[in-house]
Amino acid sequence: MTKWNKRGIIIQAPFAAIGEEMNFAETDEHSMIREMVREWAEAELTPTIEHRDANQIAPIEEWAAFAELGLQGITIAEEYGGMPVDDISEAIIIEELARVDASFAVFYCVHVGLCCKTISLHGTEEQKQKYLTQLGADKVGAYSLSEAGAGTDAAALSCKATLSEDGTHYKLNGLKMWVTNGASADIYVLFAKVTGHPDYGVKKHGGVTAFIVEKTFEGFTVGKKEDKLGIRSSDTCTLELNDCIVPVENVLGKVGKGFSIAMNALDNSRIGIAAQALGIAQGAFEAALKFSRERETFGTPIGRHQMITSYLADMATEIECSRMMVYKAAWAKEQHYENGAPRHSLEASMAKLKAGDTAMWVAERAVQIHGGYGFVKEFPVERFFRDAKITQIYEGTQEVQKLVIARNLT
Amino acid sequence: MPNIVVLVKRVPDTNAKITVSGGSLDLSAVKFVISPFDEYAIEAALRHKEANGGTVTALTLGSDACDKVLKDAKALGVDNLVRLWNQGWENLDSNGVQSALASAIGDLGSDVVYCGKSAADSNAGSTGPGVAERLGWTSVSNASAVSFEEAGVEAMIPTSSGQARVGLNFPCVVSMDKGEMEPRRPNVRGIMMAKRAVVEVISAEAPTPTVNVVRYSPPAEKPPGKTYEGAGNVPTVVQALRNEAGVI
Ligand SMILES: Cc1cc2nc3c(=O)[nH]c(=O)nc-3n(C[C@H](O)[C@H](O)[C@H](O)COP(=O)(O)OP(=O)(O)OC[C@H]3O[C@@H](n4cnc5c(N)ncnc54)[C@H](O)[C@@H]3O)c2cc1C
Numbered sequence: 001m002t003k004w005n006k007r008g009i010i011i012q013a014p015f016a017a018i019g020e021e022m023n024f025a026e027t028d029e030h031s032m033i034r035e036m037v038r039e040w041a042e043a044e045l046t047p048t049i050e051h052r053d054a055n056q057i058a059p060i061e062e063w064a065a066f067a068e069l070g071l072q073g074i075t076i077a078e079e080y081g082g083m084p085v086d087d088i089s090e091a092i093i094i095e096e097l098a099r100v101d102a103s104f105a106v107f108y109c110v111h112v113g114l115c116c117k118t119i120s121l122h123g124t125e126e127q128k129q130k131y132l133t134q135l136g137a138d139k140v141g142a143y144s145l146s147e148a149g150a151g152t153d154a155a156a157l158s159c160k161a162t163l164s165e166d167g168t169h170y171k172l173n174g175l176k177m178w179v180t181n182g183a184s185a186d187i188y189v190l191f192a193k194v195t196g197h198p199d200y201g202v203k204k205h206g207g208v209t210a211f212i213v214e215k216t217f218e219g220f221t222v223g224k225k226e227d228k229l230g231i232r233s234s235d236t237c238t239l240e241l242n243d244c245i246v247p248v249e250n251v252l253g254k255v256g257k258g259f260s261i262a263m264n265a266l267d268n269s270r271i272g273i274a275a276q277a278l279g280i281a282q283g284a285f286e287a288a289l290k291f292s293r294e295r296e297t298f299g300t301p302i303g304r305h306q307m308i309t310s311y312l313a314d315m316a317t318e319i320e321c322s323r324m325m326v327y328k329a330a331w332a333k334e335q336h337y338e339n340g341a342p343r344h345s346l347e348a349s350m351a352k353l354k355a356g357d358t359a360m361w362v363a364e365r366a367v368q369i370h371g372g373y374g375f376v377k378e379f380p381v382e383r384f385f386r387d388a389k390i391t392q393i394y395e396g397t398q399e400v401q402k403l404v405i406a407r408n409l410t
Numbered sequence: 411m412p413n414i415v416v417l418v419k420r421v422p423d424t425n426a427k428i429t430v431s432g433g434s435l436d437l438s439a440v441k442f443v444i445s446p447f448d449e450y451a452i453e454a455a456l457r458h459k460e461a462n463g464g465t466v467t468a469l470t471l472g473s474d475a476c477d478k479v480l481k482d483a484k485a486l487g488v489d490n491l492v493r494l495w496n497q498g499w500e501n502l503d504s505n506g507v508q509s510a511l512a513s514a515i516g517d518l519g520s521d522v523v524y525c526g527k528s529a530a531d532s533n534a535g536s537t538g539p540g541v542a543e544r545l546g547w548t549s550v551s552n553a554s555a556v557s558f559e560e561a562g563v564e565a566m567i568p569t570s571s572g573q574a575r576v577g578l579n580f581p582c583v584v585s586m587d588k589g590e591m592e593p594r595r596p597n598v599r600g601i602m603m604a605k606r607a608v609v610e611v612i613s614a615e616a617p618t619p620t621v622n623v624v625r626y627s628p629p630a631e632k633p634p635g636k637t638y639e640g641a642g643n644v645p646t647v648v649q650a651l652r653n654e655a656g657v658i
Contacts, residue, residue: 074598
């Protein structure tokens, strides 16, 4: 991992011995995973994405077909029916999905990264047996932290959980917002403040607790589905909790310890969103390159006009830079969990910041290269352009990434 | 239970743009894959095992760059991976390749060998029959379907008047065409199996090449296509199809 000193000078490069251990070659397994996902996404997502995007239809049918690849369980141990892969593979999978369909990519990213991984890390044996086995099969997961008044300022969340008199369950009340897979999911990792906790009302995040909530629990309703600018085939919903009954066994981690679970989950999954952004940029770039070879003006393909060539060169370079940062962040995460290396928060935030901005910028250039054709739905860059924007907003806005990065430097 | 061998070859992706520079092939930016007809051979081999038990060994001849296609086969479900290679084999001719493969197949003790009807790079179609010839085994080519018997296989092959179902006793070689058996795709469990798999490297004798490539040259460039738009152009298109292309 790169180490910076207080003056911002690098005191240790990310790779131990340049020329000796530094190896950028993709392993055979990474290539195989990339090929498998690419082939699947092109065959199964391409034909339906336009329709799903136009009509805001969640990719539920595609998800069922996707399960055959076994990738829904990559953050679940084998004993619970999962099939773990390394973190670079996870990034590659999300990148390849987003290259074709950014909505499916976030559907997947939230399932594996925010829901399954969080239960894998903090769940009890019983919780893992009960929930990971379902999530590793065909059930869909979601993660619900945000509320109308609590986004960046997540600790301001106001949903309350009150322990029943007999101590068997909590009653949850309040309104959650912005829940990806809100309607599609069966199992939610959901955050609320336990009113009886000693810190409740004392500290800002006092009492925040993670719960595993099933869609079928009494008092749980999926509310409004948002009508969005981009990732329109991903269902983003509100969740209404009206005396929602959650058994005490479904507390994830400890009561009152939910805030750190939430933050931990976000900087794990942030790398996934960075990978989504990378895939969007790659998809938009490929479309622009193709178009630049086919479209002729003044008797020559526009890709031969020097200005367009320059755009393409800059786009490819920015994408490659993002790719390096995303894979490196994934590698740092792997080092953290497998080898006890320091946490990867800095790498994750840098990757998300760079890849998100690159996705937005590349998608915009891709529209520009298409001219008028980039402004209409016949060409995929119009969708990539709309989809790119969200990568600068969720899982920590770009401003938040800068705060995290700056905090790590001083 | 049958000892099944499937031959796989690493070839440039059929969508790849292959360029020739200075009389030799430039494959630096080309992705390599299992030759497409070999995927049908793998499918046949796996179905054979699923029907009658036994083991499936994927065999390739090539340098360590070919381990990837063996692992691709492993991800689909084959049991063993064997790579055949010797120093100085970079320019083996077909005679050498077939002799070496035949000797390896003999050593592996196989009952039945599946391979693709031709490889996507050379398109020669000689490996299956050539290997069978050297082993003195029964063989058929261009099988579109196979079914599995206790001591042999039945294969559907094209004939001048349609199709024939032919029976072959072990030991035999079946070269597969694209047919009714859709090749399976890998899943992540298979890929993780492939990650752990070990490629066994063996060697054999091969005769010195008697055929050498003198130089490569690209095929002549196709003339650019013509585009016409609008119903008003139909007579022009018809004329062009008749007079220039000579197709109607
Ligand atoms: C499509 C979509 C899907 C989502 N999916 C999920 C999900 O599955 N689960 C979930 O829990 N949430 C989800 N979210 C919520 C998302 O994480 C929040 O929208 C995001 O954290 C921003 O919060 P906010 O919208 O309340 O904006 P605000 O926090 O109100 O921010 C508004 C602006 O102010 C800036 N800002 C805020 N505080 C500071 C500061 N201290 N310094 C500098 N600038 C600041 C922000 O960066 C932003 O530009 C989703 C959102 C969307 C749009």
